[in-house]
Amino acid sequence: MEKIPDQIGYLVLTEDGAVLESGGELENDERVATIITDLITLSNKVDPLAFGPNEQFKKISITYDDHWFAICLSNKKIYVVKRSINPHLAEGNTVNV
């Protein structure tokens, strides 16, 4: 997990939200762990019409101005990575309103 580019923190959780591994800014951050497990539980209930019953979400991202959280589920574990957004790379994609 430490090798992920632009990573500033990470968490590996069990399905019920217990912290297995953590590091960086998210080290032992049980508050964020609980929020994220609740968020996953909520996301399972989104629109069965637009997203079929067999269409499970494979990735959730939460984007702030200068960093974002990537959340993925694999092997019954929840992987959370906090990554910084490089302003030079993001410039081409930003929409100014």
Next chain:
Amino acid sequence: MEKELDKVVEEIMSTPNVSGCLVADHQGLCLAAKGTAHVDSAGIIVAISEQACKIQPNLKPPTVCLETEKKQCLIQRHGTITGAIYKDKA
């Protein structure tokens, strides 16, 4: 009264790859829903955006993106209003 909102929703729906659009207030009540977005999911969408705001409450509300193999659901909160856009992946 909701003419302005309808106009915005129409505009979003005319964007390529957008399959649905939903706007809800802070109580989870649906203000507008078009396309694949169902009125009933307004509550859940507001709950998701509120949950995401809790991670860093001192920062401005983040954009939440839920992804499946083929589709995407983008949720953004602005003041008391929460908007969701359902997109098909190109």
